[in-house]
Amino acid sequence: MSKPTWKNPIVKWVDHRLPVFTFIDHSLVTYPTPRNLNYFWNFGSLAGIVLVIMIASGIVLAMNYTANTSMAFDSVERIMRDVNYGWLIRYIHMNGASMFFIVVYIHIFRGMYYGSYKEPRELLWIIGIFIFLAMMATAFLGYVLPWGQMSFWGATVITNLFSVIPFFGETIVQWLWSGFSVDNPTLNKFFSLHYLLPFIIFGLVFLHLWALHTHKSNNPLGIDIKGDKDEIPFHPYYTAKDAFGVGIFLLFFLGFVFFAPNFFGEPDNYIEANPLVTPPHIVPEWYFLPYYAILRAVPDNFIDVWGFLPVIIPAKTAGVIAMFSSILLLILLPWLDTSKVRSANFRPTYFWLFWLFVIDTIVLGFVGAKPAEGTWLLVGRLATLYYFVHLVILMPLVGRFEKTKPLPESISAAVVGKDAKESS
């Protein structure tokens, strides 16, 4: 890794004292990247850009928002009506949250398909899971702030879940509420934490990128870099490709902002919070729906066998455990997947299981929006069961017994081979 020589005297002066320019050159310009990355590798940079958009729009919204139960709803409507371009910044922030999750879900599924979580990138994957958890906390806190019906009742339902903690449950819930129900102290606290968490996400993203740069990116073939022929400098190849990706993303994102700004939202949140009136259907935002389905899937008096002793766990507790496990289990994915081959392109059995898993999470999403009864409950239970079966049973087994396809010699060999095929 040769140190670049700078010609510009100002650049040289600064870089000698604080090597920012060398750092940028090293990590964004000459940084070696596999030459065969496809467009699914755009979603990491997109996620970073959405984070910046969310922080910028959020800070401007915070200039006009009032976190007091008597004024919160009206302060948001004031932003929509009286603040110059307030409607635009609010809709950017609101739809940006949904975009953030769309981008991150695709980013995660990319990782699961191509085995990007495998050695030596396990920690990169785990930091990613923590970013995801922080995102969910941030989104949950943020949704409470407009103080609509869903804000209030969603907050009530989710904070109540913590009462399942043995012995300290009720105390913890009152601590979360800073009171005996979701009320003004809760709202004020949630505003403070919602402002704080994105900067924690920023820090986690820094760690995530540091881990990434240590062993560089995975690639669609899932095979290691073997030589210089396999790599190309990040600039101009991936800067150009990422820029194009941002253009397409903005078309998608701003299409919603300008023409369907309430597509992802819940009409009930345009009604001011009323602690005495519960909406007929309490639904979280779409990106939480699969977890909501898992939460409500567990039957009453779920009997679990620990060792040899049957233990009866109430449905609510089991639901909470299932919901959190569904995410925390992903941390163990690098070890649950026993396959030596990374990319599903070369794993014919896992290929179908992966897509089944994706469909399963989409089904869980639909179930989460429906009332927890009848056919939907049955579908939800089956989908929840499959989710855990996939992770805990199928992944380890398939990895061991699957007949994988032969891997190419190297990335450059595969690319050259593809070129030869295409030009013939």
Add this chain to the structure above:
Amino acid sequence: MIRLIYKRAMLAVCLFVLFSLINTSITQAAGNSAPPDKQSWTTNGLFGHFDRQQLKRGWQVYNEVCSSCHSVRLIYYRNLAEIGFSSDEIKEIIADVEVPAGPNEEGETHDDGEPIMRPAKPFDKIVLPYPNDLASRAANGGALPPDLSLMTKARINGANYVHALLTGYKDAPSNFKLSEDMHYNPYFSGSQIAMAAPLSDDGVEYNDGTKATVEQMSKDVTAFLIWTAEPELEERKRLGLKVMLFLLVFSAMLYAVKRQVWAKLH
């Protein structure tokens, strides 16, 4: 391995299926009520805009019929300039309107228990029919006429729903158990609503001479409520078109640059 073209076709089909499933669940009605008919609103679509003549008629319906029970507490009198009223016309509208005055020189806000009033100004909010929810319920047999400022955003398929509700009153079917003081309306959740049919033919004499049928008044007041909920709609769609056009051109240029850069590799 599955050929790239089939992969892309599968992806497109899946996305389309996903989108239609989501779309149908959105445009349905909520809960146990009839789905409203789809109306055509001038605000629909990429080129959605307000018909200010209609909005003025809608304001007239709200002001003369609905405002006795329903508030629009997010709207100021000065907002009426956006639907085409001149400042003189607004002054005329608020000519007889009084609002509670701030403390006078002695710091009093009430005289003999009655609030001291002052003439309304354009920067005042449109006056509420009742001072608070309890007074509202007391005057309406326990039912609470909701604020209408955001109604078309606060209901699934809001505008179509409001119009269907206003025009949907009919006699209850023989096997339907109608509670006391309730009215049958299949578009309302549970099919019975405390509000009696608010509109009747020629209930309002339109200033522009349009015939005031129930259908007409309902369309007009619903269009007015689309405006109260989304006053930024026109600016939003206009700016949106410019932004989309810019992004299409810009993305095409970015794609060309990308291809140009990558051509070096082969």
Add this chain to the structure above:
Amino acid sequence: MATKDDSQNSDGHEERDDSKRDFLLYSTVAVGAVGAVAATWPFISSMNPSKDVLALAKTELDLSSLEEGQSITAIWRGKPVFIRKRTAKEIASVKMTKLADLKDPQSDNDRVQKPEWLVLVGICTHLGCIPSGQKGGDVKGDFNGWFCPCHGSHYDISGRIRKGPAPKNLEIPPYKFTGEANIVIG
């Protein structure tokens, strides 16, 4: 840079290709820069006074109950405004002041629309305190106008600085008469 193009194009074509490449890149960057600047505008504009603030930017006052020699303090855009119905003696006294004696020379005619109505922003031009002189028993300073207790600025009965550290006369806000004794400030 060895490319497939070399073997297919003559030298002339390759030069044109290079400048075509540059043109595309430069124009894309330029379009992107324009877009980026345009994108920041809503964020900046959102910090300008909002519509509800602008709606309160004018204050209307009915001054018909004011008597000669009486002053009232009104609020305009969150600031105090001194309005005084001046007596004939007061008007005469300020007309006699020599402009050379003034730190901030301005004739009284330039400061009022109707001589009996003096409208001033009641904020001392030194460091922003509110001068006394509005009420009957207040200290009015050596020039029978207003006196700022913070650092001792004396203003005359036209609101002009006569003694003390203030650099400028008390500001005249924009106002117009909508009737005999009705004004709109702002």
